[in-house]
Amino acid sequence: MSDQRRETAAARGCVVAIDGPAASGKSSTAQWVAQRLAYRHVDSGALYRAVTAVMLASGGDAEAWTEDEALRRAARIQLVPAGTSFAPVVEGRSLEEEIRGTEVTRHVSRVAQMPRVRAWVNDRVREAARANDIVVDGRDMGTAVFPDADLKVFLVADPWERARRRLVQRLQRVPTEAEVADETERLVRRDAADATQTVQAKDAILLDTTYLTQEEQVERIVALARAVNQRRSGTSPVDEG
Numbered sequence: 001m002s003d004q005r006r007e008t009a010a011a012r013g014c015v016v017a018i019d020g021p022a023a024s025g026k027s028s029t030a031q032w033v034a035q036r037l038a039y040r041h042v043d044s045g046a047l048y049r050a051v052t053a054v055m056l057a058s059g060g061d062a063e064a065w066t067e068d069e070a071l072r073r074a075a076r077i078q079l080v081p082a083g084t085s086f087a088p089v090v091e092g093r094s095l096e097e098e099i100r101g102t103e104v105t106r107h108v109s110r111v112a113q114m115p116r117v118r119a120w121v122n123d124r125v126r127e128a129a130r131a132n133d134i135v136v137d138g139r140d141m142g143t144a145v146f147p148d149a150d151l152k153v154f155l156v157a158d159p160w161e162r163a164r165r166r167l168v169q170r171l172q173r174v175p176t177e178a179e180v181a182d183e184t185e186r187l188v189r190r191d192a193a194d195a196t197q198t199v200q201a202k203d204a205i206l207l208d209t210t211y212l213t214q215e216e217q218v219e220r221i222v223a224l225a226r227a228v229n230q231r232r233s234g235t236s237p238v239d240e241g
Contacts, residue, residue, distance in 0.1 A: 012126075012129040012130050013039075013129055013130075013131065013132050013133040013134060014039070014133040014134075014150050014225075014228075014229065014232065015129055015133075015134055015136065015146045015148075015149040015150050015151075016030075016033065016034075016037070016039070016134070016135040016136070016149065016150065016151045016153070016221070016225050016228075017136055017137075017138075017141035017142040017145070017146050017149040017151070017152045017153070017201075017204075018030045018033070018135065018136070018137040018141070018153045018154075018155060018221070019137070019138060019139055019140065019141050019142050019143075019152070019153070019154050019155070019198070019200065019201070019204065020137075020139070020154055020155035020156060020198070021139070021156070021162070021187075021190075021191050021194065021198050022162070022187055022190045022191065022194065023162040023163065023165065023166040023187055024155040024156060024157050024162055024209065025155060025157070025162075025165065025209060025214060025217065026045075026137035026138070026155055027043045027045060027046075027137050028214065029137075029155065029214060029217050029218055029221065030043070030135045030136070030137035031043075031084075031085060031135075032214070032218045033135050033218055033221050033222055033225065034084055034085070034134070034135040035084055036218065036222045037133070037135065037222060037225055037226075038084075038133075039084075039132070039133040039134055039135050040081065040084060040085060040086060040128070040132045040133070040134050040135075041084060041085040041086070041134070041135050041136075041137075042079070042085070042086050042125055042128045042129075042134050042135070042136040042137075043085070043086075043136075043137055043138075044121055044122075044125050044136060044137065044138035044139075044141060044145070045108075045137070045138055045139075046087070046088050046095075046096075046099055047077070047079065047088055047121045047124055047125070048108050048111055048112045048117070048121060049088075049095075049099035049100070049104050049105075049108050050074075050077050050088035050090075050095045050099055051070055051073065051074045051077065051111050051117060051121075052099070052104045052107050052108045052110075052111045053095055053098050053099050053101075053104050054073045054074070054076065054077065054090060054095075055069070055070060055073060055107075055111065056103055056104065056107065058073065062107050062110060065110060065111070067114040067115075067116050067117060070111055070114055070117050071116055071117060071120060074117065074120055076090050076091065077089070077090055077095075078090075079124045079125075079127070079128060082094075082096075086128055109190060109193045109194060112139075112194070112197065113193070113197075118140075118144075118197075122144060122145045125138075125141070125145055126145065126146075129146070139194060139197045139198040139199075140197050140198070140199065142154070142200075142201035142203075142204050143199055143201045147201070150225075150228050150229075150232065151205075151221075151224055151225050151228045152201045152203060152204035152205065153204060153205050153207055153221055153224070154200040154201070154204040154205070154206050154207065155207050155209055155217070156206065156207070156208050156209070156210075157208065157209045157210045158210045159184050159187050159188055159191070160180060160184050161210050162184075162187055163180050163181075163183035163184040163186075163187050164180050164183075166183060166187075167179055167180060167183055205224065207220060207221070
């Protein structure tokens with residue numbers, strides 16, 4: 001790490017950055033990791049979804065959305081502490097429920113591809129790290145947002161398995177193969193749309209979760225984070241023993 005990046009890192013808390021494609025389990029895994037480490041969780045995707053939600057609430061044709069309008073409406077959104085996480089709110093009203101809706105999911109890629117909206121989201125995430133140890137998830141957290149993150153993890157999984165997991169969470173039942181096939185097709189299209197943003201950092205640890213339970217994913221990342229913290233504090237498992 002360069003001297004400039006060390007100075008930047010010293011000005012904030014510890015950052016664990018978890019990246020990966022859509023439905024790779026980033027957000028739920030990051031939230032669990034944050035709880036285990038007693039950090040705060042920041043879901044960058046929730047901010048893109050929040051901007052999408054306020055755009056949808058304004059009415060009009062999504063095909064005609066402009067970056068200027070998105071930024072103007074984004075200015076109403078705040079990222080505030082909520083338990084062990086941060087949550088997007090508008091004028092004191094939580095958006096947590098509506099940002100997970102089908103319409104938001106359908107249109108969020110449109111907003112996420114707007115460069116100035118991405119810059120706005122990245123600034124909000126960096127602000128959260130100034131006074132907190134955080135676990136942050138997204139698609140470019142370890143590259144564009146926190147290139148000096150203390151730990152970078154890139155989650156991947158087979159598209160079919162990602163689709164199956166998403167449907168189990170959404171439907172609260174075992175999906176049919178036809179349902180999984182349809183969702184897999186949607187995810188592959190989403191991957192293509194997000195390809196320029198979803199890039200693994202060169203110094204990120206690749207974690208294929210296709211055959212891992214979520215608990216196993218969390219345990220591996222927590223172990224990595226604790227090793228990083230030991231290095232930051234100048235100790236090691238051997239030293240402590």
